[in-house]
Amino acid sequence: xxxxxxxxxETILDHYHQPRNQGVLEGPSVLTVxxxxxxxxxxxxxxxxxxxxxxxDVAIKSHGCSINTASASMMTESxxxxxxxxxxxxxxxxxxxxxxxxxxxxxxxxxxxxxxxxGVKKYPVRIKCALLPxxxxxxxxxxxxxxxxxxxxxxxxxx
Amino acid sequence: MLACPKMFDIDTIRKxxxxxxxxxxxxxxxxLDSAATSQKPxxxxxxxxxxxxxxxxxxxxxxxxxxxxxxAAYEGVREKIQAFIGAPQSKEIIFTRNATxxxxxxxxxxxKQNIKAGDEILLTPLEHHxxxxxxxxxxxxxxxxxxxxxxxxxxRLDLDSCRRLITSKTKLVAMTQMSNVLGTIVPVxxxxxxxxxxxxxxxxxxxxxxxxxxxxxxxLGCDFLVFSMHKMLGPTGVGVxxxxxxxxxxxxxxxxxxxxxxxVWRDRALYNQLPWKFEAGTPNIADVIxxxxxxxxxxxxxxxxxxxxxxxxxxxxxKRLRDLPGIxxxxxxxSQDRGGVISFNFAGLHPHDLGQIVNEDGVAIRxxxxxxxxxxxxxxxxxxxxxSFYIYNTKEEVDALYKALENxxxxxxxxxxx
Numbered sequence: 001x002x003x004x005x006x007x008x009x010e011t012i013l014d015h016y017h018q019p020r021n022q023g024v025l026e027g028p029s030v031l032t033v034x035x036x037x038x039x040x041x042x043x044x045x046x047x048x049x050x051x052x053x054x055x056x057d058v059a060i061k062s063h064g065c066s067i068n069t070a071s072a073s074m075m076t077e078s079x080x081x082x083x084x085x086x087x088x089x090x091x092x093x094x095x096x097x098x099x100x101x102x103x104x105x106x107x108x109x110x111x112x113x114x115x116x117x118x119g120v121k122k123y124p125v126r127i128k129c130a131l132l133p134x135x136x137x138x139x140x141x142x143x144x145x146x147x148x149x150x151x152x153x154x155x156x157x158x159x
Numbered sequence: 160m161l162a163c164p165k166m167f168d169i170d171t172i173r174k175x176x177x178x179x180x181x182x183x184x185x186x187x188x189x190x191l192d193s194a195a196t197s198q199k200p201x202x203x204x205x206x207x208x209x210x211x212x213x214x215x216x217x218x219x220x221x222x223x224x225x226x227x228x229x230x231a232a233y234e235g236v237r238e239k240i241q242a243f244i245g246a247p248q249s250k251e252i253i254f255t256r257n258a259t260x261x262x263x264x265x266x267x268x269x270x271k272q273n274i275k276a277g278d279e280i281l282l283t284p285l286e287h288h289x290x291x292x293x294x295x296x297x298x299x300x301x302x303x304x305x306x307x308x309x310x311x312x313x314x315r316l317d318l319d320s321c322r323r324l325i326t327s328k329t330k331l332v333a334m335t336q337m338s339n340v341l342g343t344i345v346p347v348x349x350x351x352x353x354x355x356x357x358x359x360x361x362x363x364x365x366x367x368x369x370x371x372x373x374x375x376x377x378x379l380g381c382d383f384l385v386f387s388m389h390k391m392l393g394p395t396g397v398g399v400x401x402x403x404x405x406x407x408x409x410x411x412x413x414x415x416x417x418x419x420x421x422x423v424w425r426d427r428a429l430y431n432q433l434p435w436k437f438e439a440g441t442p443n444i445a446d447v448i449x450x451x452x453x454x455x456x457x458x459x460x461x462x463x464x465x466x467x468x469x470x471x472x473x474x475x476x477x478k479r480l481r482d483l484p485g486i487x488x489x490x491x492x493x494s495q496d497r498g499g500v501i502s503f504n505f506a507g508l509h510p511h512d513l514g515q516i517v518n519e520d521g522v523a524i525r526x527x528x529x530x531x532x533x534x535x536x537x538x539x540x541x542x543x544x545x546x547s548f549y550i551y552n553t554k555e556e557v558d559a560l561y562k563a564l565e566n567x568x569x570x571x572x573x574x575x576x577x
Contacts, residue, residue, distance in 0.1 A: 003516060007515065013571065040511050040528065040541065040542050041542050043541065063541060064509065065509035066509060067512075
């Protein structure tokens, strides 16, 4: 498998060039979380609107690399409109796929497309790029659960 | 053991670096990351191995043959470095772990002794985190203020801003002699005069300049010079601090322990003379000894020749890379104002992706913030791609970089898709 097969597959490049749910959310119920990749200095801001136990809306503002941008874009598509318990499972599944060496993860339908990111595992440095949006979402959910509300949560890193 | 070349012959030089034979992804390695760390010639590798194989012993207090040999070799390197940077005395050469530790040493000793609340430390926006964070820590502790000189639009130091900002409040001016991001060569000698006119001292971060330019402390006119051997053909783990003996003698020790004392009682200790007062504990004997071989190698080549070679390669690279559509090259236009460092970006392409794709062609470049996040913010980017050159790089390798970048543009889709 070449690098183009592993990392720069069409789906990834499509999400990189046209990331979904990019932008800013505003409103009293919107929570903001910042993520940083200390390796390259990339930053992203995640906007999370949780209503009635669902992710009512989610958006990301970032200027990341292809892996980071594609992972964020696909993540927003897979979690939007989903109940929180389900989102937690999606996060756990994705992290398991990316972090466990010989993981045999079957991705649920909502996130089938994310399978293209498994190729990133061959490039350990880039795993962080793929995980950053997910870790940032995780922090957002925790803040939401503890009612940290609008108070700006701590900056999440991809470490 | 391979002898050092008598003159600057690139083919002979390349043969001295075994790593240049390596293949990456089936392609010949094109190493363009010497600003991060240089490759090592066989003579340096041999010096390291020979110490462990032939005369490994602790230094300074041994009476046996091995210890005497190790001590002579270790102290001999101090003299080589003294000659290399034109320092008046070898006791003014202090070995540290790296340039970072040398700066921290100055901040924790001279800095704490001399910088008080309300005083100012002048830096430039070009500084590596290693010449910024130690001063932030000191400033926070003593209540001093950090002031930044300004840059011109093409990333050169604006000397007028130094004239304006170095005042009687300034106690220390600390700056790099060569930017690891933009390649900018900074006229530190002119700044040192401004600093001294206001009674301030001047620290020069030579981590990028000492490996690539002829550097003589007398000409710099500075009070502290720091650099790191691993960026100049030496092994990792050896940094150098130079300062005049009077200043070093006025400073308190940095760390306490063995070797930095001349006598110890239950309740007190008498500190050792220079340079050992600043070298507590068993030092990095092996890597200091191997650093001597690195100094020999560069001295035989001649630093004027090293500089001339890098000017040639850099000019060629600037000319070629400017042809690539969508490229932005940062830093001074003229190769006379910059060292062999070229930072660049492509519109719509992330440096991280670029670095990964050119690696497929065996080309090693650095991507990211290069430990200069404040400068990245000034430039309004999160990172850049950076190619950096040294004595072993060729024009053919610049061509390989050009081709690899062209390919990366293809793989990532057309420029400025976003």
